Structures are given as C-alpha cells and as structure tokens.
Amino acid sequence: MSAVLEVSGLTKAFGGLKVTRGVDLSVARGERHLLIGPNGAGKTTLFNLIAGDLRADAGSISLLGQNVTGLTTHQRAQQGLARTYQILTLFNRDTLLHNVMLALLAKSRLRWKHFGVFTAEKALKRRAQEVLASVGLERKGELPLEQTSYGEKRRLEIAMALAQAPDVLLLDEPLAGLSSEERDTILGLLQSIPRSVTIVMIEHDMEVALAFADSVTLLHYGEVITAGTRQQVVDDPRTKEIYLGH
Numbered sequence: 001m002s003a004v005l006e007v008s009g010l011t012k013a014f015g016g017l018k019v020t021r022g023v024d025l026s027v028a029r030g031e032r033h034l035l036i037g038p039n040g041a042g043k044t045t046l047f048n049l050i051a052g053d054l055r056a057d058a059g060s061i062s063l064l065g066q067n068v069t070g071l072t073t074h075q076r077a078q079q080g081l082a083r084t085y086q087i088l089t090l091f092n093r094d095t096l097l098h099n100v101m102l103a104l105l106a107k108s109r110l111r112w113k114h115f116g117v118f119t120a121e122k123a124l125k126r127r128a129q130e131v132l133a134s135v136g137l138e139r140k141g142e143l144p145l146e147q148t149s150y151g152e153k154r155r156l157e158i159a160m161a162l163a164q165a166p167d168v169l170l171l172d173e174p175l176a177g178l179s180s181e182e183r184d185t186i187l188g189l190l191q192s193i194p195r196s197v198t199i200v201m202i203e204h205d206m207e208v209a210l211a212f213a214d215s216v217t218l219l220h221y222g223e224v225i226t227a228g229t230r231q232q233v234v235d236d237p238r239t240k241e242i243y244l245g246h
C-alpha cells in the first residue's frame with residue numbers, strides 16, 4: 001500500500017518549548033491510524049501542523065504524493081485533507097440545515113458559482129440534507145443547533161468533514177465527553193466510513209480506539225516513541241510505561 005500521508009522530520013517549537021521533535025509518520029491508503037500519548041505530548045499540535053493551521057519550523061508533509069508543506073489550510077483541504085473542528089464555530093441559533101449549507105458553501109464556493117442563485121440554493125440544500133441523513137439527523141434539519149444534544153453535534157461535525165469527500169480525515173478525540181450510548185453511535189458512524197477515506201485519530205479511550213485502529217503512533221514530549229501495528233505498539237513495554245495504565 002502506498003502512503004497517502006507522509007510526515008518527515010516535522011519540528012515545531014513555541015518559544016523555547018519544542019513540542020514536535022522530528023516526527024515521522026506514514027499512513028497508507030485506507031488505514032485507521034491512532035495517535036496516542038499523555039497530555040501535552042503534542043498530538044493536537046501535530047494535527048495543526050498537518051492541517052496547515054500551524055507552520056512547521058522544519059520537516060515536510062506530503063499528501064497523496066504531493067508536498068503540501070508550503071500550502072495553506074484551504075489548499076490542503078482542496079488536496080483532499082479534512083478535519084473536524086469544534087461545532088462551536090457554527091451559528092448556534094441557526095438551524096442544522098442552514099449551518100451545513102453555510103459550511104458546504106464556505107468549503108467549495110467555486111463549485112456553486114456556476115449555478116444560478118436559485119438553482120445553487122436548491123442544490124446546496126439537497127446536498128446538506130444528504131449530509132444530515134448520512135448521520136441520521138435528517139429529521140432535525142429545521143431545529144436550531146442549540147437545541148441538539150452534544151452527541152448530535154459531534155455526529156454533525158463528522159458528517160460535515162465527510163461531505164468534503166476527503167482522502168484523509170483527521171479526527172481529534174471524536175468520542176470525548178460522550179455518554180456510552182453516544183459513543184456507540186459515533187463508533188458505528190466511524191466504522192461505516194468507507195476505506196477510500198484514510199483516518200488519523202487522536203483518542204484517549206484506549207479500548208474503543210484500539211478496537212478501531214490498524215496502526216498506532218505513540219508520542220511523548222513531541223517525539224515518536226514507538227510506531228507500528230496495533231499489536232506491536234501495545235506489546236512495546238514503552239507503551240505501558242508511558243501511556244497505558246495512566
């Protein structure tokens with residue numbers, strides 16, 4: 001399998017604090033790759049570097065064989081990278097449907113430019129309804145976002161990322177703060193994502209995360225301590241020492 005995401009020698013410091021130290025990461029097409037590490041290990045920073053929200057001090061990132069290190073977040077998204085952002089950035093009093101329409105519009109304004117205003121709105125609405133239906137929220141489209149549960153918002157975040165038809169999807173703790181029932185729903189949703197989408201996930205719930213992952217990278221103080229198949233990393237004594245049992 002060829003790597004769809006390749007990170008090489010990535011380095012980042014905030015002032016004197018080195019939070020990413022020569023990180024290498026290679027993720028093959030269709031793989032479910034889990035990123036673990038204690039609090040402050042640099043997992044979210046690594047996501048920010050990969051997505052383009054932060055600039056690396058050194059190293060490179062390639063996506064589908066293209067070097068994207070110098071590209072903006074938006075350009076990387078157009079090259080096939082998606083990540084979930086906190087839904088809080090959306091409009092809380094507005095309906096779910098309208099929020100999804102706005103997000104679709106923001107992501108691909110050009111695509112809708114060819115349509116007349118009326119046709120564009122109809123097409124956008126149809127696409128937004130499909131997005132909602134893909135996560136079982138089709139009946140909630142007319143509800144204001146503020147009246148939906150936390151679990152429903154998380155589902156919506158994932159659906160909106162998937163609506164961009166990404167090649168690589170970055171998920172930052174998709175199960176955090178959910179009830180066990182909501183966890184099952186999200187996990188079912190994640191498991192239903194086709195293998196044409198490669199997933200890199202940060203998750204602290206090891207039981208669930210390990211059931212989902214094919215391969216794992218363990219970070220500690222910004223450095224890769226061990227990486228490999230799920231079994232290799234779980235069996236590595238450094239994983240127990242640094243992470244498991246914490």
Ligand SMILES: Nc1ncnc2c1ncn2[C@@H]1O[C@H](COP(=O)(O)OP(=O)(O)OP(=O)(O)O)[C@@H](O)[C@H]1O
Nearest residue numbers: 014015017019037038039040041042043044045046
């Ligand atoms: N913008 C910033 N400016 C300064 N320091 C930062 C910044 N962002 C992160 N850090 C620091 O970088 C280190 C790594 O943080 P990061 O959030 O990437 O870790 P993490 O592994 O995602 O942690 P957690 O599991 O707690 O989310 C921490 O020490 C954090 O305080």
